Amino acid sequence: MLTDFVPLFLMIAMALGLAMSLLKLAEWLGPKRPRAIKASAYESGMDPVGTARDRYSVKFYLVGMIFIVFDVEIVFMYPWAVSFRHFLANGGGLGSLAVISVFVVILLVGLLYDIKKGGLDWD
Amino acid sequence: MATLQAIWEFIDLPLVIFGMLNGFLITASLLVYAERKVSAYIQERNGPDRVGPVGLLQPFADVFKLIFKEDIVPTKATGFIHSLAPTLMVIIAMSTGAVIPWARTPSGEALAVADVGVSLLVVLAMTSISVYGVTLAGWSSNSKYSLLGGLRSSAQMISYELAMGAAAISVVVMAQSLNLFHIVENQNHAEFGILSWNIFRNPIGFIVFAVCALAETNRAPFDLPEAEQELVGGYHTEYSGMKFGMFFLAEYVNLWVAGIFISTMFLGGYLLPWEGLYSGWFLENGLGGLFTFLQVLCFLAKVAFIAFCFIWIRWTIPRFKYNQLMNLGWKYLLPISIANIMLIALIVVVFNQFGWA
Numbered sequence: 001m002l003t004d005f006v007p008l009f010l011m012i013a014m015a016l017g018l019a020m021s022l023l024k025l026a027e028w029l030g031p032k033r034p035r036a037i038k039a040s041a042y043e044s045g046m047d048p049v050g051t052a053r054d055r056y057s058v059k060f061y062l063v064g065m066i067f068i069v070f071d072v073e074i075v076f077m078y079p080w081a082v083s084f085r086h087f088l089a090n091g092g093g094l095g096s097l098a099v100i101s102v103f104v105v106i107l108l109v110g111l112l113y114d115i116k117k118g119g120l121d122w123d
Numbered sequence: 124m125a126t127l128q129a130i131w132e133f134i135d136l137p138l139v140i141f142g143m144l145n146g147f148l149i150t151a152s153l154l155v156y157a158e159r160k161v162s163a164y165i166q167e168r169n170g171p172d173r174v175g176p177v178g179l180l181q182p183f184a185d186v187f188k189l190i191f192k193e194d195i196v197p198t199k200a201t202g203f204i205h206s207l208a209p210t211l212m213v214i215i216a217m218s219t220g221a222v223i224p225w226a227r228t229p230s231g232e233a234l235a236v237a238d239v240g241v242s243l244l245v246v247l248a249m250t251s252i253s254v255y256g257v258t259l260a261g262w263s264s265n266s267k268y269s270l271l272g273g274l275r276s277s278a279q280m281i282s283y284e285l286a287m288g289a290a291a292i293s294v295v296v297m298a299q300s301l302n303l304f305h306i307v308e309n310q311n312h313a314e315f316g317i318l319s320w321n322i323f324r325n326p327i328g329f330i331v332f333a334v335c336a337l338a339e340t341n342r343a344p345f346d347l348p349e350a351e352q353e354l355v356g357g358y359h360t361e362y363s364g365m366k367f368g369m370f371f372l373a374e375y376v377n378l379w380v381a382g383i384f385i386s387t388m389f390l391g392g393y394l395l396p397w398e399g400l401y402s403g404w405f406l407e408n409g410l411g412g413l414f415t416f417l418q419v420l421c422f423l424a425k426v427a428f429i430a431f432c433f434i435w436i437r438w439t440i441p442r443f444k445y446n447q448l449m450n451l452g453w454k455y456l457l458p459i460s461i462a463n464i465m466l467i468a469l470i471v472v473v474f475n476q477f478g479w480a
Contacts, residue, residue: 007237014141016210023206030193060274
């Protein structure tokens with residue numbers, strides 16, 4: 001039921017209020033003595049060199065993509081997990097176990113391929 | 124009287140939520156104090172002992188100091204996102220508590236702010252949003268240390284989320300529900316008592332889940348995002364004053380939420396040890412309310428113990444290297460937890476075959 005979620009949304013809204021009031025409170029109460037040096041990015045005391053909007057290792061993209069693939073596959077297992085014992089009680093348990101096993105094997109072959117290819121090697 | 128009743132019905136839910144938010148704030152302060160005290164005794168010193176009795180008011184003094192500090196926004200930072208990130212962290216840390224069942228009421232329902240049918244998924248979804256907080260904080264600061272910290276942190280958090288989700292599935296297979304209340308009640312077995320808690324029925328899942336929860340909270344030995352020696356402060360290098368305080372607050376609330384989650388999934392949640400043997404006595408003598416209260420206390424004790432273990436681990440074990448971290452997550456925990464799902468499913472089949480379940 002969607003109405004069950006109302007308290008959750010209310011809690012999120014009140015947590016938002018808490019966070020905003022903390023921010024506002026600090027803004028009102030804190031001193032304001034801006035300096036150019038103070039507001040520059042920290043780089044061990046030196047003047048910042050270049051920009052931080054730079055290119056970074058492609059490994060992070062790889063991890064992100066592999067995460068999406070595996071996360072979706074794991075999400076697919078939730079409906080099965082919820083109804084597995086229901087299937088068992090109605091005689092369809094072994095069949096559903098076999099199907100999910102095929103699914104898991106495909107998933108693990110994908111992971112194994114990724115590991116063999118070195119997609120997850122960080123040196 | 125009727126108007127009072129109407130007013131009460133209108134404000135009781137906001138009041139409960141307000142109370143819970145304040146409870147989380149106080150818990151976070153106590154956890155900061157506990158961490159400083161425990162680490163002090165591990166390192167054979169006294170820790171904070173000046174502010175208030177035995178230093179108990181130290182975290183409150185810290186909060187006041189943080190509020191009165193200047194809020195520095197770096198000139199090159201993306202201002203809006205710079206303040207959005209800590210806000211997001213606080214919201215997520217604070218609002219996960221809404222779906223947690225704190226006890227069973229005498230009438231046999233869940234004592235929760237929002238007893239939704241898919242509360243497990245809600246918790247998983249909320250905790251995965253905190254990746255955004257960390258990444259946005261790292262990116263918006265426009266500092267190289269922050270960027271590296273944010274990147275590392277997001278890669279680490281998404282890697283361990285997979286194994287965590289898979290470990291949660293093995294619990295769902297047994298409980299046949301995504302509702303945390305049903306998951307706790309599934310661990311309630313009159314004659315086996317604590318032996319039917321998931322930590323004993325599903326030990327591999329427990330270990331994987333606990334390790335992943337540790338990694339999700341970015342605590343040592345998984346504290347690479349804020350490895351001080353390499354990255355200064357990681358994603359919150361460029362944060363000062365109360366914004367830093369909000370990250371700090373969210374970190375400790377997340378520690379508490381991780382404890383709550385582990386305890387609910389694997390340590391029987393609010394269940395008292397062997398409660399099936401004596402819960403009937405309380406209900407017959409009209410002490411159902413007292414029993415519910417005892418359950419809340421028991422739950423809090425379990426969570427506090429897990430939080431203590433997390434603090435203990437942080438001050439005992441050195442930090443991983445980054446390649447070790449990624450290897451552990453992808454090459455060990457993920458396959459182990461997927462294999463664990465199949466193992467649990469097989470055990471369920473065998474038990475069903477012999478009619479034990």
